[in-house]
Amino acid sequence: MTATIESPRSGRIAPQYRRSGGSRGNFEMIAWLFMRLSGVVLVVLIFGHLFVNLMVGEGIHAIDFGFVAGKWADPFWQFWDLAMLWLAMLHGTNGVRTIINDYAEKTSTRRWLKTVLYAAAVVIILLGTLVIFTFNPCPVVNGVALPGGFCPA
């Protein structure tokens, strides 16, 4: 199975074959590169996340509010989770964008699906970031500490 692809395969594209009028610059190339760079980093971040949360000690039985409080008391895990959140969401969103472009043939369907995708991505990234940095181990409502929190005695 050897196929030869005629060269030259790249270089200047004649104007009638250009799809976007050239206005997008090299966004697609940057996106392609980002998928690969973020992929390498995500292997470390996600495997580390799964190992610490599922394989160590009692595994999943150890996870509760106190477990999260313990991890996020340490800036190391805050930044670990922050990097994982942003990279995985941008990588996943760009991947799904590619898939939408592949299968949604009507321009209006494509636009609509991608609008929903980007809106969801923005909401999840902002929410996740907010949660990491506004986490409070001792939540208090109307002066009363909520049960299960870690309040100074």
Add this chain to the structure above:
Amino acid sequence: MPTKPAGTLYRGREGMWSWVGHRITGVVIFFFLLVHVLDTSLVRVSPEAYTAVIGAYKNPLMALGETGLVAAIVFHAFNGLRIIAVDFWKKGAKYQRQMLWAVLALWVVTMLAFSIRHLSLSLGGH
């Protein structure tokens, strides 16, 4: 309908099936992540709300679900590294098939180790 070409670089063989697998696992992980950030955000609602929802992850049926999710991630991760090697390594395209077998072998080994540990923790004891 186009007729089937007699084997091209991408169509019909290992290269195509690994691409199908990569695409499906990518979408599955993406939707999991949307839900996962939402369930984690319950730590901002109340300790009890979070602990209650996480409790759902601890039942035996969910243990199988988690194992399936991890199986998807481990395949996507290893095959992703293979794609990167095909793109950036001089001999990558030549050895893409051998690398797919390596991906599958590593996937089996990793998943055996993971499943034994995770299932004995989540199903056994407690």
